[in-house]
Structure formats: C-alpha cells, structure tokens
Amino acid sequence: MNSEFVEIASMMPTPDIFSCKRVLAIQAHYDDIDIAIGGLITKLVKNGAEILYVTVTDDLAGVIDLTLSKEIAASRLKNEAEKAAQILGVLGIYNLNYPDAGDWSVYQARRDLITIVRQFQPDCVLTLDPWLNTEAHADHYKSGFAAVEATILADVLGVEGTDLHIPKEFLANHKQEIQAVGLFNSSQANTFVDIDQVLETKLAAVSQYISQFTVDSMAAMLGALPKRSKYFAGIGHSVNKLSREVTYSECLKVLSPGALHAAR
Numbered sequence: 465m466n467s468e469f470v471e472i473a474s475m476m477p478t479p480d481i482f483s484c485k486r487v488l489a490i491q492a493h494y495d496d497i498d499i500a501i502g503g504l505i506t507k508l509v510k511n512g513a514e515i516l517y518v519t520v521t522d523d524l525a526g527v528i529d530l531t532l533s534k535e536i537a538a539s540r541l542k543n544e545a546e547k548a549a550q551i552l553g554v555l556g557i558y559n560l561n562y563p564d565a566g567d568w569s570v571y572q573a574r575r576d577l578i579t580i581v582r583q584f585q586p587d588c589v590l591t592l593d594p595w596l597n598t599e600a601h602a603d604h605y606k607s608g609f610a611a612v613e614a615t616i617l618a619d620v621l622g623v624e625g626t627d628l629h630i631p632k633e634f635l636a637n638h639k640q641e642i643q644a645v646g647l648f649n650s651s652q653a654n655t656f657v658d659i660d661q662v663l664e665t666k667l668a669a670v671s672q673y674i675s676q677f678t679v680d681s682m683a684a685m686l687g688a689l690p691k692r693s694k695y696f697a698g699i700g701h702s703v704n705k706l707s708r709e710v711t712y713s714e715c716l717k718v719l720s721p722g723a724l725h726a727a728r
C-alpha cells in the first residue's frame with residue numbers, strides 16, 4: 465500500500481455496515497455469499513435489513529450429477545438457494561443467468577446490475593472483491609467488477625441499463641444513495657464481524673447446496689468453515705479490529721462508494 469492511498473483512504477472513514485437497511489448482495493454463483501459472509505447476512509437481517517441476492521451466472525457448471533437435464537439441474541439449484549435464503553432471512557434471489565464459466569462480459573452484467581440498483585435502491589452493495597490478488601475464476605472477478613462499476617454508474621443517468629424488471633416485491637418505494645460497499649473474499653479486509661452467535665445458522669444455509677458437493681466434500685467444507693472463521697478472528701484480534709472474546713469471524717473490505725472512483 466503506498467502512502468498516497470493511505471492519505472486518500474483516511475479521508476473517507478469506513479462506513480458502518482450495520483447502519484445499512486437495504487442491501488444488494490451480488491455473487492457469481494448461488495453459494496458464494498453464504499460461504500463467505502452468511503454470518504454477516506444473518507446479522508444484518510436480525511438488524512432489520514432487507515437483503516436481495518443477485519446471482520450473475522446460472523451456476524450449472526458445478527452440478528456434479530451430469531445425468532440431469534439443464535432444466536432439472538437449474539431447478540434444483542434454485543430450490544437449494546431458496547431454502548438457504550429462507551434460513552438466513554434473505555428477501556429473495558434474482559438470477560441474471562449468464563453461463564457459468566462461460567463467455568459473458570462485465571459490460572453485459574454491469575448494464576443489468578445498473579438497472580437492478582436503480583429499481584431496488586440499496587443503501588449497501590456487497591460483492592466479491594474483484595481485486596483479490598489470486599482469484600483465477602473469471603466468474604468471480606467479473607461479477608465483482610460488474611457490481612462495483614454498477615455501484616458508481618447507477619446514478620449517472622446517461623449510462624444505459626437494460627430492459628429487465630425485478631419482481632415488484634423488490635422494487636423500492638423511495639430513492640436513496642449507496643452508503644457502503646462491502647467486498648468479500650478480499651485480501652485487504654478492514655472489517656471483522658463477530659459471527660459466534662450465527663455460525664450454526666450460516667452452516668445450516670451452506671449445507672443446502674448439495675447439487676455441487678459430494679457428501680464428503682460438503683462435510684469437508686462444513687468442517688473447514690469454522691476453522692477459517694477462527695483464522696479470520698485471529699487476524700481481527702491481531703489488528704485490534706475484533707474483541708478477543710470473539711472466536712469466529714468473517715471479514716470484508718468495506719468502502720465508501722467514493723473510494724471506488726478517482727474522479728469523485
């Protein structure tokens with residue numbers, strides 16, 4: 465990190481993600497958010513936030529039962545994601561259906577996401593960190609890029625969205641500004657969330673995603689997630705951003721939208 469960045473960042477205090485009440489959470493695949501920050505989602509819902517998930521791809525590439533038709537696989541994935549959303553208290557899931565691991569562009573997805581931001585009017589956007597140094601899965605960094613660019617361009621009325629319409633239960637009844645952007649799977653986390661009381665709820669949600677995991681690989685993931693959360697808690701303790709009483713944590717990089725655009 466160079467000194468100039470520190471100076472600019474210090475002019476923009478880290479927003480309080482728990483002040484957000486209307487959250488647009490954008491992921492590449494159905495399980496990205498729940499695996500990374502399902503505990504945070506649970507806490508935001510308990511705190512009164514309405515949360516809409518947007519899944520950018522159809523998520524079909526990872527389905528392990530190759531005998532299933534695309535239609536049946538898609539319907540199973542959707543069912544599993546809806547069960548997980550119900551466990552966490554998420555308002556709903558909207559799918560853009562770009563081909564999983566396919567040749568779709570950030571520009572296409574960005575246009576859709578601009579429309580969704582305009583229609584849903586979030587005060588917070590959560591997405592994958594597109595600047596994670598070692599992310600090789602293009603769906604992940606493309607979804608993150610499309611989401612952060614939509615965040616800064618949604619209010620620029622000369623930038624076109626697309627002709628999609630989210631279900632009316634997700635439509636906003638008033639306009640508001642995005643106050644916070646939270647990037648998960650980030651290598652520059654600045655916010656550590658205590659998930660001690662909600663870890664079990666997160667694991668219950670993650671365990672719904674059975675189409676893409678064998679019994680063994682699901683068990684391995686459910687075993688790894690608490691360990692990973694303990695590791696994040698240790699980092700949070702070491703940088704004095706998390707009480708030492710906390711055992712399990714999720715972490716993310718939280719920014720003001722202004723920090724995403726040099727011209728602001």
Ligand SMILES: [Zn+2]
Pocket residue numbers: 492493495496604
């Ligand atoms: Zn993913």
